[in-house]
Amino acid sequence: xxxKLDIRSDIAAEQSRRAWATSAxxxxxxxxTRGTHTPLVPFSLPVFGxxxxxxxxxxSHPTGSLKHRLARSLFVHALxxxxxGPDTPIIEASSGSTAVSEAYFARIIGVPFIAVVPRTTSQExxxxxxxxxxxxxxxxxxxxxxxxxxxxxxxRGGYFMDQFTFAAQATNWRCDNIAEELFxxxxxxxxxxxxxxxxxxxxxxxxxxxARFARYNGFHSRLTIVDPEGSAxxxxxxxxxxxxxxxxxxxxxxxxxxxxxxxxxxxxxxxVLQVPDAASxxxxxxxxxxxxxRVGASTGTNIWGTIQLAQRMNQDATPGxxxxxxCDAGSRYTSTYYNDAWLTDNGINIAPYTAALRRFERTGTLxxx
Numbered sequence: 001x002x003x004k005l006d007i008r009s010d011i012a013a014e015q016s017r018r019a020w021a022t023s024a025x026x027x028x029x030x031x032x033t034r035g036t037h038t039p040l041v042p043f044s045l046p047v048f049g050x051x052x053x054x055x056x057x058x059x060s061h062p063t064g065s066l067k068h069r070l071a072r073s074l075f076v077h078a079l080x081x082x083x084x085g086p087d088t089p090i091i092e093a094s095s096g097s098t099a100v101s102e103a104y105f106a107r108i109i110g111v112p113f114i115a116v117v118p119r120t121t122s123q124e125x126x127x128x129x130x131x132x133x134x135x136x137x138x139x140x141x142x143x144x145x146x147x148x149x150x151x152x153x154x155x156r157g158g159y160f161m162d163q164f165t166f167a168a169q170a171t172n173w174r175c176d177n178i179a180e181e182l183f184x185x186x187x188x189x190x191x192x193x194x195x196x197x198x199x200x201x202x203x204x205x206x207x208x209x210x211a212r213f214a215r216y217n218g219f220h221s222r223l224t225i226v227d228p229e230g231s232a233x234x235x236x237x238x239x240x241x242x243x244x245x246x247x248x249x250x251x252x253x254x255x256x257x258x259x260x261x262x263x264x265x266x267x268x269x270x271x272v273l274q275v276p277d278a279a280s281x282x283x284x285x286x287x288x289x290x291x292x293x294r295v296g297a298s299t300g301t302n303i304w305g306t307i308q309l310a311q312r313m314n315q316d317a318t319p320g321x322x323x324x325x326x327c328d329a330g331s332r333y334t335s336t337y338y339n340d341a342w343l344t345d346n347g348i349n350i351a352p353y354t355a356a357l358r359r360f361e362r363t364g365t366l367x368x369x
Contacts, residue, residue, distance in 0.1 A: 017082075017085050017086070018082075020085065020086045021079045021080075021082070021084070021085075024075075024079055024084070024109040024110075025076065025079055025080070027108050027109055028072060028075060028076060028079075028105065028108065028109065031062075031072070031105075031108060032072060035061070035062065037181045037185065038056055038057050038058050038060045038061065038181070039056070039057045039060060040054050040055075040056050040057070040182070040185040040186070040323075041054065041055045041056075041057050041291075041326070042054055043055050043287075043290070043291075044290075045307070045310055047314075047360070047361070047362075047363070047364035048310050048311075048313070048314045048364060050314075050319035050320075051310045051313050051314060051319065051320060051321070051322065052189065052190060052191055052320075052321040052322075053306060053310060053321070053322050053323075053324070054186070054189070054194075054321065054322070054323045054324075055299075055302075055323075055324055055325060055326045056178070056181070056182055056185075056323060056324070056325050056326070057325075057326045058178075058325055058326055058327055058328070059295065059296075059326050059327070059328050059329040061101075062104065063100050063101040063104045063128075063132075064097075064100070064128075064328055064329050064331075064332070065097040065100065065101065065254075065296075065327060065328035065329075066097070066178075066206065066254075066325060066327045066328065067097040067098040067100070067101045067254075067328075068101045068104075069171075069177070069178060070098060070101070070163060070167055070170075070171070070203070070205055070206075071098060071101030071102045071104070071105050072101075072105060073167075073170040073171045073172070074102070074161050074163060074166060074167075074170045075102070075105045075106075075109070076170070077166060077169065077170035078159060078161065079109075083159050084109075084111065084159055086110070086111070087111070088111055088157075088158060088159050089111065089112045089113070089114060089153075089156045089157070089158030089159070090102065090106050090111055090112065090113045090114070090158060090159055090161055091113075091114050091115075091116065091149050091152050091153040091156065091158045091159065091160050091161065092113070092114075092115050092116070092149060092160070092161045092162075092163065093115075093116045093117075093145040093146045093148070093149035093160075093162070093163070093164070094115055094116070094117055094145070094163065095117065095118060095121060095142075095202070095253045095254055096115075096117055096121045096122065096125030096126070096129070096253055096254070096332070097125065097253070097254050097327075097328055097332075098163050098202075098203075099113075099115035099117060099125075099129050099134065099136075100125060100128045100129050100132065100134075102115070102134075102161060103115065103128075103129045103132035103133065103134030104132045106132070106133075106134065107132050107133050107134075112135075112158075113129075113132075113133070113134040113135070114134065114135045114136075114137060114152060114156070114158070115129050115134055115135070115136050115137070116136075116137045116139055116145045116148045116149040116152060117129075117136055117137070117138060117139065117145065118138070118139055118141075118142035118145060118249070119138045119139065119140055119142075120142065120251075121138075121253065122253065122332055122333055122335055122336045123335055124331065124332045124333065124334060124335065125253075125332050128332070137152065142249040143249060143258050146162075146164065149162075163203050163205075164203050164257070164261040164262065164263065165261075165262045165263070166263070167203035167204060167205025167208075167261075167263035168203075168204065168205050168208045168209070168262070168263035168265075169263075170205075171205055171208075171209050173208070173209045173212040173213050173216070174212075174213070174216060177209050177213065178206060178209060178210070179209055179210040179212075179213035179214065180213060182197070182210070182323055183213075183214075183217070183219065186321065186323065189321060190321070191319065191320045191321035192321075193219060193220070193221055193321075194221045194320070194321045194322055194323045195221065195222065195309075195313060195318070195320035195321060195322060196221065196222050196223075196224050196306075196309050196322045196323075197210055197214075197221055197222070197223050197224070197322075197323050197324070198224045198226060198302050198305050198306045198309065198322060198323070198324040198325075199223070199224075199225065199226070199302065199324065199325055200225065200226050200227070200228075200252075200254070200255035200256070200298050200301050200302060200327070201225050201227065201231075201233050201255060201256075201257075201261075201264055202254050202255045202256070202257065202261075203261050203263045203264070204233075204261050204262075204263040204264025204265070205263045206325075207223060207225055207264065207268070207269060208263055208264065208265055208268060210223055211223050211265070211268035211269065212268070215268075222270040222271070223268065223269050223270050223271075224269075224270060224271045224272070224273060224305060224309060225237065225269050225271070225272045225273070226255075226272075226273050226275050226301045226302055226304065226305035227255070227256060227272050227273065227274055227275065228250045228251070228252040228255055228256040228274075228275055228276075228277055228280060228301055229248070229250065229251065229252075229256075229274075229275075229276060229277045230246055230248040230249055230250045230251065230256055230258065231246065231250050231255070231256030231257055231258070232244050232245055232246045232257055232258055232259050232260050233256070233257065233260060233264060233272060234272045234274050236260035236264070236266055237266040237269050237272040238272065240266050240267065241260075242260040242264075242266065243260070244259075244260055245258055245259045245260075246258045246259075251277050251346065251348070252277060252280050252297045252298055252301055253296070253297065253298070253333075253336075254296070254298045254327060254328070255298045255301060255327075273305045273308060275301045275304045275305060276353070277348055278348050278349055278350045278352070278353050279300075279301075279304045279350075279353045279368075280297045280298070280300040280301040280304060281297055281300060281337050281343065281348055281350050281353075282300070282350040282353035282354045282356075282357060283300035283301070283303040283304040283307075283353070283357065284296065284297045284299060284300025284303075284330070284337060285300070285338070285350070285354070286300075286303070286354065286357045287299060287300060287303045288330060291326075293329075293330070294329060294330025294331060294333075294338065295326050295327075295328070295329065295330050296327055296328040296329065296330055296332060296333055296337070297333060297337045298327040298328070299325065299326050299327050299328070302324040302325055302327070303324065304353075305324075306322050306324045307360065307366050308366060309322055310322060311364065311365065311366055314364065352368050352369055353368060355369065356368045356369070
């Protein structure tokens, strides 16, 4: 056995793998260069004349959601860490939107992609994953998607992307991120430094990026997380305990988890507001009417929390601005959140919350009977 030949072969293989990774990174950089910053959309709340609300429209990304940024960062992180080669299957655990975006980037660099998603994931999201040549494996128990993705990655000799662990690590929070865009776009507004930034938490990566960027730049904007039913983030923040778990998965796709994920840092968050699922869906439909286009339920969660904060500022006679997100488009939820029969089957009664929003339009007070 010629040891020198073996060493040369190993070196050549590694050089080839690195050359491929370099080419893959160039393709991802080119994709990013083709894009622009997502728009910052003014959202009028006429009942609060001294409070300006803005929604950063993440649905304008090529894959239609906030998760486009995360997927790009995760691929760059994995490529630069030497975890992906030209034939490496990529495996991910997701409620859908991250998997859609990761399937898109996997196709760009030419590697196979498999998503493990809960069976409750909307068919529209599954169709999008498959449109980008990804495959889906449906998990009956949504709390087991990570375990199943790990098992599948080991069985296929693939790489488990693991958004829940690496979201905060993969994202560059100092620059070139959603927070930098947001604060830059606010620069010429009447109240350029937001009083509040309102986001949901799925991995915790977006909230962590915004909080770190604000601290790094000396901005005193406060961060609110809006958390749906069944999620562990609220109690994890309230008790400053990252070991807390829940048993009932969130019904608002993309946000809420049964455990406090590694990329969520409770001490970076100023406030967490719990939002009933019915309120999220009612607000989703209400804001869709205001915007003239459909948005997803996690955007409804954001809006419900944003209105509460605006109401508080108004009561305190505090002028200023609030920024939140349009997380994705409502076209992904035609068969679920926009389907009255589906809401009935899932025990979601939006009527009291819809009535509360109608009263809010007239009175400036958000209260549910």
